[in-house]
Amino acid sequence: MDRRRFLQGLAATGAAAGLAGLSPLDAATASNPGTAAALPPPPRLPASALSIAGHTRLGAFRFEDGDWSVHEDLRDHDGAITLQGPHGGCVLGKRTEPCDASGQPPYLGMTLAQVALADADLLADRLLRHGEPDELAVRDAAPPVASRLDPENHYGRLPWTTFVGTRQCADTAAVYTSGSTRTYHSDQVFAELHDPKRVARRREGLLGGWLPAVHKVVPLEPGRWYDVLVFADVDATDRFVVQTWHRTALVEHGRISKVVYGHSYPSYPPRRVAPDAAAFYRALLRFHDYWQRELADASPAVLPAAGWSDMACYAFARELVVRPGGTYPKYGAVDRDYYGNEYDGFQDTFTSSLYANLEWGRFAQAAAVLDGYFTDFVQPDGMINMRGAETGQFGLTLSLLARYLHYTGDRALLVKHRDKIEATAQILLELHDESLRLPRENPGYGLIHGWNESDACLFPDPRLWWKPYYANSALASRGLSDIAAVWPQIAPSGSGTSGHWQQRADSLRRQIVRSLRANVRHDLKPPYVGPLPGVKLTFRESLTREKPSEQQWPHRAYAELLQADVLPDDLAHLVIDCMRGHGATSIGVVANIGPPDDKSRDILGFISYGYAQQLLRLNRIDEYLLFLYAHRHHAHTPGSWTAGEVTDIGGGMPLFCMPAQLTIPLLLRWMLVFEDSAGQSLYLGRAVPRAWLASGEPLGISTAPTRWGRTGFELQAAKDGTIRGSVSLPDRDTPTAVWLSLRAPAGKRLIEATLDGHPIAADDRRDDAVRLRGVPGQSIEVHARYA
Incomplete structure (x- = not known):
């Protein structure tokens, strides 16, 4: 209902x-x-890790530790923004996803009525018929969320797709399909952003991977697009009003041909005028540091699939x-x-x-x-x-x-x-x-x-x-x-x-x-x-x-x-x-x-x-x-x-x-x-997609809490049919059983595995899972081979 x-x-x-x-x-x-520990310093990449080859210099600003410069890769709508300072810098990557349909027939060739009225989950049955489902096939099984917007279906409300805010503010600010908010209107910069048909072909994403900064791309033709950034002002102290920063730009063939920066409201000269680029990018660095500190305690995970x-x-x-x-x-x-x-x-x-x-x-x-x-x-x-x-x-x-x-x-x-x-x-x-x-x-x-x-x-x-x-x-x-x-x-x-x-x-x-x-x-x-x-x-x-x-x-x-x-x-x-x-x-x-x-x-x-x-x-x-x-x-x-x-x-x-x-x-x-619910067994990597391990990229998690203490593991498969990795057993106590799953790529099977160089006993193998034995906090090296 x-x-x-x-x-x-x-x-x-x-x-x-x-x-x-x-x-x-x-x-x-x-x-x-x-x-409670003191807040960690904001993360900085060393200068040697910053690569701005092919980037366009967009400006400079002063920050706490000196002069900073701004560089952006404008060759692609997902090109990164690099903020470079005197003691290192930050790279704010982009990754947008299309908001319109993929072009594949929806519902795997069936009609919505067939899918909706059937007792059985027909889409699930189709997607599972060959075993582990393919992520892209699952994505294309139905139209993307919010790809068919009709305000009448939302009781006349404006169809916002996301929102921004800060910890200290008691409310949030909706961001609409064009990148406008209720107080700042991107279509006042570019009238075409008021066209719902054009905006329907947009791409959306977040700046810096997960930072709550909205990034929207509205394509015009190859090499040309509108680029919209919106994020909340982390230094604002209003109780309910969400102050926001905006950048609305037209990118044409590797350069920004027009850009307007904004803060919360339209200009009202001479009292209120648009901010300059330096103010915007200084606020962006503050925004980055604020959110990195807020999530510094989350267990780090490395997953090979994007996003x-x-x-x-x-x-x-x-x-x-x-x-x-x-x-x-x-x-x-x-x-x-x-x-x-x-x-x-x-x-x-x-x-x-x-x-x-x-x-x-x-x-x-x-x-x-x-x-x-x-x-x-x-x-x-x-x-x-x-x-x-x-x-x-x-x-x-x-x-x-x-x-x-x-x-x-x-x-x-x-x-x-x-x-x-x-x-x-x-x-x-x-x-x-x-x-x-x-x-x-x-x-x-x-x-x-x-x-x-x-x-x-x-x-x-x-x-x-x-x-x-x-x-x-x-x-x-x-x-x-x-x-x-x-x-x-x-x-x-x-x-x-x-x-x-x-x-x-x-x-x-x-x-x-x-x-x-x-x-x-x-x-x-x-x-x-x-x-x-x-x-x-x-x-x-x-x-x-x-x-x-x-x-x-x-x-x-x-x-x-x-x-x-x-x-x-x-x-x-x-x-x-x-x-x-x-x-x-x-x-x-x-x-x-x-x-x-x-x-x-x-x-x-x-x-x-x-x-x-x-x-x-x-x-x-x-x-x-x-x-x-x-x-x-x-x-x-x-x-x-x-x-x-x-x-x-x-x-x-x-x-x-x-x-x-x-x-x-x-x-x-x-x-x-x-x-497990009984508090006896710990399972590591039990549902890692086979496709992720087959990618050859590392995957794992560290300092994950359990009832026995912190634990973690890392695995990586190679083209020669081997899997290498390590496991850190819980650091406080030892579960009755610890099982590590080595989910070999599709069509392969695990044929041997060693732990710290020792073969695994038959009783310590269950299909693609191996049992780990050790003392609290012990690190165990894993080497396996599949065929």
Whole structure:
């Protein structure tokens, strides 16, 4: 269902809360004194690493350490900008992506109606028929996001495709297809930028790989294009007004024939005049340094395919832009829907942020997000300060709090919120108690009843969705189990409490499995299991016939059920096959499920990562990679990477939401470093695309946090059929098992491998994975050969 249409006519209220006062650095210091380090100096490349051959000198400016010069490669629209100073410099690369269709027939030669109405995910079936999917084929399977813009489809709003801002500002500035903002208009420089047909052929990207600076290229003819740069002024201190820098240029055959620089507003001489080039490039260097410092703590990753590691960094930069002060939660940006205060306490905003920042080692930001949420949005009784709670998210919250302690060791912050954490767990126990009072023959006996989706609370009678969705109990079981394991560290006298929580978690898990097995419909192919017990219709049938349907929003219920990882493997496989075969996925990503419609089969950009996580656990790697590729290319605008909560596969512009933006960082991190739910096994490189290793380029990650400490690896294949690399085992403790996957190129197989020069025992081999043995912090050299 289109969320904007869904919200029309429904009345909702929300409580505003004050802005969080702590920066991530301050928050980390407050909760764990002595751990915060001083900000690092801005990164500079040595002069010997700067190459400006073929570049055009554009000007010079004074900065803190002396005179700087500006050079740009104007031979190509993706030519880099080099800022050269007295002690080194910076290279701001460009990489734009086309925003119009590739010219390939969409939907792999099928019609949209065929794809939309089929129960099976026909596009996924086609893309997976030869095994690991091809990224470009996935990209071309549907029109690019925002390639077919019609303001009428967006209720008359201007179709912005991205936005800019800073940590310190409490709002953002939308950037439209032409590069204009609401306060500065690029088409006043070049009238042709007002032509939607010309602008539709644009390319979009980010300056410097991931920096939140908008770069747009509007081609005119070979060798001629309009070039637009927009970024927020990082030195501005306005509370709500986003000050912006602009460069609008015409590039003709390797030179800029006309350029206009701007700052926030049109000129109003003599008081307000356009800035000169020196002011613009000085601000650009300040912008570069500001954002490099903000993300200095993220675990470094090297990936051979263009753009992927930048997407992870950009997601964290964008989160700081969206959150006022960098920490106060906002679900969306720009539009009142999603930026309104009624969404601020949305549980998914909290859980996705805490999860992603933890996985990439951004502990200070994670601490600030956790502290702010429990201070402002969790009440003393455990209830959230938001219109409609999602029952399963209480359990996910408890699980992530345990992960926070495992990763950071920051007991003090959890002790600070101990009473609220215990109250959160108590909500789940009381709901479980209610279910145990039902007759045993009731389908919902022993399963937690409650809303699974926040929007349930908006209907005239929300009791229809107060039901025993499997996801409610599954995430409750996971959360109670995980928090029970660490509760004695948070409350040393709470061993009895932790034991009781674990018993409840086990009871819930047993009942989920028992109920789910009893409710499988083996008369359908593939076998079908609904999102809650006792249903007679499939979710598509129910959504078509029952108005309203108790199976509304089944996408969330399925994704959270799988994310909890409480099902035995056979049932987890069954749920995934059911989703793919009965209309719950789109191009391999969880679909935004509604009644069948011949014009849409939408992709769910947020919360769907739980489905992908289970694919990885079950070693369904080809499907995991399809999810990864489809999410990048069909849940994000090309180049500017604005992630949609829900995106259609017809080229429309979705509504941005922050949890969707944080999905790619999670997927990439798990692709490289992933630990099992039991806290026993660590998997390295488990879902690295074979094509990436076959490229011959290095790939890997370093200082990735786990419950056992920091870890990392690097691999590189050679043309002679060898793979060389190294692994740093976790530096604090040793998992029961560490597995490194050596995913040989397609059509090849691993035939031998050595670790530190020693052959691997047969028991330490599983297909393309090898088991690593060693002590904490040990570095192991890897050498393998495939044929």
